[in-house]
Amino acid sequence: MYRYDEFDEAFVRDRVAQFRTQVERRLSGALTDDEFKPLRLKNGVYLQLHAYMLRIAVPYGTLSSRQLRQLALIGEKYDRGYGHFTTRQNLQFNWPKLRDVPEILDLLADVEMHCIQTSGNCIRNVTADQFAGVAADEVEDPRPVAELIRQWSSLHPEFDYLPRKFKIAVTGAQHDRAAILAHDIGLRVVMNAAGEIGYELMVGGGLGRTPMIGKVVREFVPKDQLLTYLEALMRVYNLEGRRDNKYKARVKILVHEIGIEEFRARVEAEFAMLDGPSIPADTEELARITAYFAPPAYEKLPAIIPAFEAAKRANPAFAAWVESNTFPHRAPGYTALTISLKPIGKAPGDATSEQMRVVADLAERYSHAEIRVTHHQNLVLPHVKQADIFALWQALGEAGLAEANVGLITDIISCPGLDYCALATARSIPIAQSLQKRFADLSRQRDIGPLNVKISGCINACGHHHVGHIGILGLEKRGEESYQITLGGDATENAAIGEILGPGIVAEEVPAAIERLVGVYLAHRKDGETFIEAVRRLGLAPFKAAFLQEAADAA
Amino acid sequence: MSAPKQTPLPAILLANHLLDGDVVFFTPNGWSRDPREALVAEDRATAEALEAEGVAAFKRQEVVDAYLVDITRDSHGLPVPNHFRERFKVRGPSNRPDLGKQAEFV
Numbered sequence: 001m002y003r004y005d006e007f008d009e010a011f012v013r014d015r016v017a018q019f020r021t022q023v024e025r026r027l028s029g030a031l032t033d034d035e036f037k038p039l040r041l042k043n044g045v046y047l048q049l050h051a052y053m054l055r056i057a058v059p060y061g062t063l064s065s066r067q068l069r070q071l072a073l074i075g076e077k078y079d080r081g082y083g084h085f086t087t088r089q090n091l092q093f094n095w096p097k098l099r100d101v102p103e104i105l106d107l108l109a110d111v112e113m114h115c116i117q118t119s120g121n122c123i124r125n126v127t128a129d130q131f132a133g134v135a136a137d138e139v140e141d142p143r144p145v146a147e148l149i150r151q152w153s154s155l156h157p158e159f160d161y162l163p164r165k166f167k168i169a170v171t172g173a174q175h176d177r178a179a180i181l182a183h184d185i186g187l188r189v190v191m192n193a194a195g196e197i198g199y200e201l202m203v204g205g206g207l208g209r210t211p212m213i214g215k216v217v218r219e220f221v222p223k224d225q226l227l228t229y230l231e232a233l234m235r236v237y238n239l240e241g242r243r244d245n246k247y248k249a250r251v252k253i254l255v256h257e258i259g260i261e262e263f264r265a266r267v268e269a270e271f272a273m274l275d276g277p278s279i280p281a282d283t284e285e286l287a288r289i290t291a292y293f294a295p296p297a298y299e300k301l302p303a304i305i306p307a308f309e310a311a312k313r314a315n316p317a318f319a320a321w322v323e324s325n326t327f328p329h330r331a332p333g334y335t336a337l338t339i340s341l342k343p344i345g346k347a348p349g350d351a352t353s354e355q356m357r358v359v360a361d362l363a364e365r366y367s368h369a370e371i372r373v374t375h376h377q378n379l380v381l382p383h384v385k386q387a388d389i390f391a392l393w394q395a396l397g398e399a400g401l402a403e404a405n406v407g408l409i410t411d412i413i414s415c416p417g418l419d420y421c422a423l424a425t426a427r428s429i430p431i432a433q434s435l436q437k438r439f440a441d442l443s444r445q446r447d448i449g450p451l452n453v454k455i456s457g458c459i460n461a462c463g464h465h466h467v468g469h470i471g472i473l474g475l476e477k478r479g480e481e482s483y484q485i486t487l488g489g490d491a492t493e494n495a496a497i498g499e500i501l502g503p504g505i506v507a508e509e510v511p512a513a514i515e516r517l518v519g520v521y522l523a524h525r526k527d528g529e530t531f532i533e534a535v536r537r538l539g540l541a542p543f544k545a546a547f548l549q550e551a552a553d554a555a
Numbered sequence: 556m557s558a559p560k561q562t563p564l565p566a567i568l569l570a571n572h573l574l575d576g577d578v579v580f581f582t583p584n585g586w587s588r589d590p591r592e593a594l595v596a597e598d599r600a601t602a603e604a605l606e607a608e609g610v611a612a613f614k615r616q617e618v619v620d621a622y623l624v625d626i627t628r629d630s631h632g633l634p635v636p637n638h639f640r641e642r643f644k645v646r647g648p649s650n651r652p653d654l655g656k657q658a659e660f661v
């Protein structure tokens with residue numbers, strides 16, 4: 001894992017000291033609220049419905065056991081004993097007091113963490129494939145380049161006041177697990193015909209009120225030209241992105257308005273004028289960063305472990321969990337293991353301090369002290385020996401963390417919604433809970449197969465509803481919470497925006513409506529066909545008919 | 556520009572405490588964390604006085620985001636916001652009855 005050098009360390013400590021005095025000056029009246037607000041936001045401090053909220057960056061979703069333990073401590077000491085993992089692989093605390101935030105930031109700095117650029121119109125925390133570095137289908141670990149972008153973009157003087165926020169996601173694999181096409185920039189590590197490694201760049205994806213799928217701006221950027229190319233791209237956006245209307249200020253709108261060809265031409269023209277980036281990274285620094293992401297020393301293990309196979313045969317519940325929660329690892333005899341933070345009836349992505357400690361301890365014992373956060377709001381132990389999986393499963397079970405539902409209908413993405421968020425127009429968490437209860441039967445979930453349900457409590461789409469196979473958007477309609485259902489969204493390399501099935505429905509009708517959609521799939525699926533494949537083949541019509549039938553019955 | 560929308564009456568004044576972030580209510584005895592103590596404005600003059608209190612407390616660095624919320628009195632005479640958003644703001648997260656005002660003040 002990446003370790004701070006003296007500059008990183010001093011930089012983060014300085015920011016904590018600055019924020020401490022900014023809070024003091026706000027309290028003395030030396031800073032007005034208008035002056036203070038952007039400062040607190042740039043340090044991840046939001047004001048939500050019931051309290052402040054602190055958003056902590058988890059760069060490219062990678063955490064150490066030590067860091068996770070510190071988060072557990074902060075949750076216990078300064079919050080209400082739990083935290084919420086988000087769709088941007090960050091962690092949010094829902095109840096910190098402003099007076100305690102400088103202390104919290106100090107505790108974070110102690111473990112090389114911070115909240116810088118988790119808000120505001122800057123380049124945000126770079127997110128990554130949660131299986132980066134271990135996935136068998138990967139060209140190269142994308143995290144060194146994510147770390148490079150993090151360092152380059154942190155307080156970048158030119159890109160600190162962009163027209164709007166800017167989100168970058170990276171993957172090194174062909175199969176997209178990082179939703180890179182739903183980001184302002186998506187970066188994929190690729191190999192060209194000459195066998196050289198470089199980057200394919202997508203631009204202009206995004207969700208929110210104007211959902212767009214990212215478009216390829218350059219198929220191959222050589223490694224040593226990446227920062228220069230990013231600088232050219234960011235400069236075009238910074239200069240030409242709209243600042244008159246915040247709803248039209250994201251790069252996706254610029255790309256959409258002038259077209260990808262014109263956008264590309266402007267970036268290439270800017271790129272041609274640059275003689276390297278203004279803030280270059282020397283090769284030594286790149287090598288230093290990359291060295292930190294070298295894989296741990298794996299043992300030489302057989303690909304098949306008889307005891308593990310026997311445990312699966314003897315214990316169907318364990319076998320079911322292994323089937324849904326493990327992912328093929330590039331090293332023989334190892335696996336990447338997903339810990340579901342979606343136990344039935346709990347808020348998706350929430351983990352108690354106690355659970356964080358359990359995961360931190362287990363990671364230390366079984367996964368080289370490394371943990372990943374997924375944009376699906378789950379956790380991953382990336383380097384687990386197959387021989388250890390049974391013991392791990394038992395330990396996770398004791399902590400309420402052995403739900404065997406990864407990728408299934410109850411593995412729901414949900415934003416905090418109106419239970420916490422000041423921007424929300426309706427609640428999300430109770431909708432997720434009602435669906436989890438409705439589909440709690442695991443054998444039924446497994447029969448339904450892979451199905452992503454994603455819920456947002458407002459049009460800003462933090463819950464990624466546009467790219468859910470089934471998307472649920474909470475709105476206000478005539479003074480009541482109302483839910484719009486979309487179908488056919490996809491967050492992978494087959495990215496698609498879901499289509500609205502009909503008028504909004506009330507919360508109580510949502511589980512039955514989803515049941516009806518699942519029913520159409522079960523009735524029409526061919527052998528081995530997943531929900532989203534069936535939606536693509538059948539089109540919207542049969543699902544729409546079932547949805548509207550239900551709405552008519554309810555009316 | 557059209558006139559800002561007037562909050563219907565009766566109404567209470569709520570805000571977030573600057574230092575704690577907690578939701579606070581203006582009462583006959585100043586700000587309180589207890590929604591049951593909120594001063595209820597039944598007439599326009601009281602509502603305007605409440606709004607002025609909100610502005611003054613903001614200027615004194617005590618609260619942020621102060622605004623009037625229209626309410627209905629429940630069977631115990633306690634104020635309940637008419638809009639569901641403020642009902643959650645006054646009670647706490649609906650999925651966690653152990654947290655927020657709902658856990659502290661019944």
